[in-house]
Amino acid sequence: WLPLFFFEAAWKYENYGTYALLGAFVFLQIGHLGEHTVQVVQLWIHDGDLAQSHGVFGALDRELVHFAWDSGVWLGVLWMLWKFGPHNKWLWISVIAASFHEVEHIFLYYLDRYEPAFYNAGGTTGILAKGGLIGTTFARPYIHYIYNFFVVVPLIMAFWDETRRVYNKWLAKALPD
Numbered sequence: 001w002l003p004l005f006f007f008e009a010a011w012k013y014e015n016y017g018t019y020a021l022l023g024a025f026v027f028l029q030i031g032h033l034g035e036h037t038v039q040v041v042q043l044w045i046h047d048g049d050l051a052q053s054h055g056v057f058g059a060l061d062r063e064l065v066h067f068a069w070d071s072g073v074w075l076g077v078l079w080m081l082w083k084f085g086p087h088n089k090w091l092w093i094s095v096i097a098a099s100f101h102e103v104e105h106i107f108l109y110y111l112d113r114y115e116p117a118f119y120n121a122g123g124t125t126g127i128l129a130k131g132g133l134i135g136t137t138f139a140r141p142y143i144h145y146i147y148n149f150f151v152v153v154p155l156i157m158a159f160w161d162e163t164r165r166v167y168n169k170w171l172a173k174a175l176p177d
Helices: 002-016 018-045 063-084 089-114 116-120 140-174
Strands: none
Touching (some): 063 089, 063 140, 089 116
């Protein structure tokens, strides 16, 4: 499916520009939210046992992968905000949520790489998760699900707004009168 996806994305980019990149970005983020959804469901099924709850792609459930992916998401949302302009309120919501998520992953990645004893002794909870630096009542997988929800849903809405804007521009070119 990946070659087909990239072929289609390249065609869309050639014909629709950065709007197509936004669509591909949203598609990938929906998949990312799906991965977190599977992990949360696994937690419910296994009574909160984190050892049995790594999502569909459990081999990728590593700090380096999370850090790299969410850094890319953060940079991607910032780029979309710059490219489409500040008029899209949904991109602002997404960039705020992605920024919080990025701070969390910078902290976790730092602990994983440079303070492994602390990380292995419970530092895996991060900043906002239960037992974390600040802490809430939610375990880490739930916190990251919440972060992703507030990145992805506004991204979908931003894509919807841009779809209307692109259609109106196309319609104005097709029917100038």
